[in-house]
Amino acid sequence: MSDASSRLxxxxxxxxxxxxxxxxxxxxxxxxxxxxxxxxxPIMPRPDIARLGVKYRRIPILSIGRDVYLxxxxxxxxxxxxxxxxxxxxxxxxxxxxxxxxLLEAYAIDGGIFVRASQLLPTxxxxxxxxxxxxxxxxxxxxxxxxxxxxxxxxxxxNEIKNAMELLETTLLADGRDWILKTEQPSLADIxxxxxxHWLAGLPGALPADQVSAQQFPNVYAWIARFxxxxxxxxxxxxxxARPKSVSGDEAHKTILESAFNEANVGxxxxxxxxxxxxxxxxxxxxxxxTDSGSSHRDTGKLVGLGGxxxxxxxxAGVRLHAPxxxxxxxxxxxxxxxx
Ligand SMILES: N[C@@H](CCC(=O)N[C@@H](CS)C(=O)NCC(=O)O)C(=O)O
Numbered sequence: 067m068s069d070a071s072s073r074l075x076x077x078x079x080x081x082x083x084x085x086x087x088x089x090x091x092x093x094x095x096x097x098x099x100x101x102x103x104x105x106x107x108p109i110m111p112r113p114d115i116a117r118l119g120v121k122y123r124r125i126p127i128l129s130i131g132r133d134v135y136l137x138x139x140x141x142x143x144x145x146x147x148x149x150x151x152x153x154x155x156x157x158x159x160x161x162x163x164x165x166x167x168x169l170l171e172a173y174a175i176d177g178g179i180f181v182r183a184s185q186l187l188p189t190x191x192x193x194x195x196x197x198x199x200x201x202x203x204x205x206x207x208x209x210x211x212x213x214x215x216x217x218x219x220x221x222x223x224x225n226e227i228k229n230a231m232e233l234l235e236t237t238l239l240a241d242g243r244d245w246i247l248k249t250e251q252p253s254l255a256d257i258x259x260x261x262x263x264h265w266l267a268g269l270p271g272a273l274p275a276d277q278v279s280a281q282q283f284p285n286v287y288a289w290i291a292r293f294x295x296x297x298x299x300x301x302x303x304x305x306x307x308a309r310p311k312s313v314s315g316d317e318a319h320k321t322i323l324e325s326a327f328n329e330a331n332v333g334x335x336x337x338x339x340x341x342x343x344x345x346x347x348x349x350x351x352x353x354x355x356x357t358d359s360g361s362s363h364r365d366t367g368k369l370v371g372l373g374g375x376x377x378x379x380x381x382x383a384g385v386r387l388h389a390p391x392x393x394x395x396x397x398x399x400x401x402x403x404x405x406x
Contacts, residue, residue: 074131074328076101077318078310079115081108085180085265087126089138092257093145094310095301097152101128103310104318108193109202114315118322119381122389123206123363124356129318131325133386137356139171140376140390142254144328155254163247163255166238170246170258176393179230183262185223188271189216206360224277231263231283239285244292252296260293322385329386332371332378341372344398351399354379354389366399 078094078101080087094101106112110123118134120127127134128141130148135141146156157163174180193199204210211219238246238259246255266272267290273279280287301309313321334341334348346352346369354377355364365387371378377396379387 074325075129075321077129077313077321078103078126079106079112079128079318080126081106083108084125085183085261086124086138088264089257089261090126090128090141090145092261092297093142093155093254095297095304096252096257097145097149097155098300098304099145099149099152101310102313102318102321104313104315109199110205114318117315117319117383118385119367119383120385120387121363121365122356122387123360129322129385131328132322132384133328133388134322136387136389137393139175139392140388142257144388146254155252155257157247157253157255166247167253167255167258170255173230174258174262178226179262182223182226182230183266183272185216185219186227186266186269186272188269189213190271191269205362208361224274227263227266227273228278228282231278231286234259234263234289235283235286239289242285244289252293256289256293260290264290264293323383327386329388331386332373332376334369334372335374338372338374340396344396346372346396346398352379353397353399354387355395356389356393357395358393369396372396 076094076099078087078090080090080103082088082091082105093099104114106114106125112123115122115127118129120134122136124136126138126141127136128144129135130144135144146154157167187194189195200210245252246259247253263286266278267287275281334346336342336347338346340346348369350369351366352369353364353366355361365379365381367379367381367387369377370380370386371388373391375391377389377391377394379389381387
């Protein structure tokens with residue numbers, strides 16, 4: 067991506083207390099990348115997103131110019147390519163540090179740390195008691211969890227989080243370093259590791275203090291506080307420029323549709339096993355959806371890009387929707403009825 071593409075407008079659709087959205091906000095702030103935000107309700111419907119022709123229901127999504135990116139894992143990788151004049155937050159390719167960074171991402175998301183953290187949300191939070199919210203999340207997770215089941219999951223979840231903190235306390239943070247990869251400033255590895263713990267530490271009542279607190283894990287808790295201080299300092303240093311302007315759905319839509327594309331059309335790699343198996347070609351109508359949560363919200367559009375890491379679909383509204391291959395399923399529109 068060129069310097070010119072760095073100047074394309076960036077819109078973050080999110081709600082600020084989403085821990086996944088925080089991953090992206092922190093990244094943008096620490097790197098000093100300008101963006102605007104289009105704030106969303108915590109439950110469906112989200113007409114601001116629907117008008118982009120996007121059915122994906124998870125938060126956050128991020129647009130760069132007329133390209134819309136799904137999933138924080140892809141979003142952060144794309145942001146790494148922007149603003150080449152600003153130092154990247156990610157470790158250099160081909161290094162041990164890169165391996166640690168990528169494995170921390172997988173640990174928190176695929177390894178179940180986030181799911182366990184979400185099982186520790188205090189059930190008396192007003193939002194969690196709202197029947198509309200409960201119904202919405204039943205759609206999201208594919209069923210409602212009863213109070214009894216939630217209560218029974220709690221001890222397991224505490225134990226998982228405790229073990230995860232212990233791992234950090236006794237390995238990567240054991241020598242008292244400031245940052246996971248011994249960098250001068252927080253790096254992407256810190257973002258990948260800190261977010262579920264930062265979330266829980268900031269929610270009174272989520273963690274039982276006799277099990278998981280600064281007393282048991284002083285290095286982890288000091289690192290969480292240090293991370294928050296670094297993000298606040300980065301935001302303060304940039305002054306008003308770091309505070310994102312909030313735009314309406316109308317303004318965001320106009321900004322996106324009037325922009326150039328951030329990326330050249332990558333095309334469909336015909337050698338991709340999935341393209342071969344389903345006979346997918348450029349221009350075919352396809353369906354695309356995440357496999358872990360929010361799977362009933364499926365995007366449809368014209369396949370314009372496919373490789374081992376990413377799939378790109380053009381929506382009816384004229385934006386290009388990018389999703390990572392990992393954690394997403396792609397099918398020809400006509401075959402999805404068989405649910406292959
Ligand atoms: N793997 C996704 C997960 C995103 C996710 O689960 N986000 C939550 C909010 S923290 C969500 O969308 N919840 C349902 C909703 O807000 O509709 C990512 O990395 O972006």
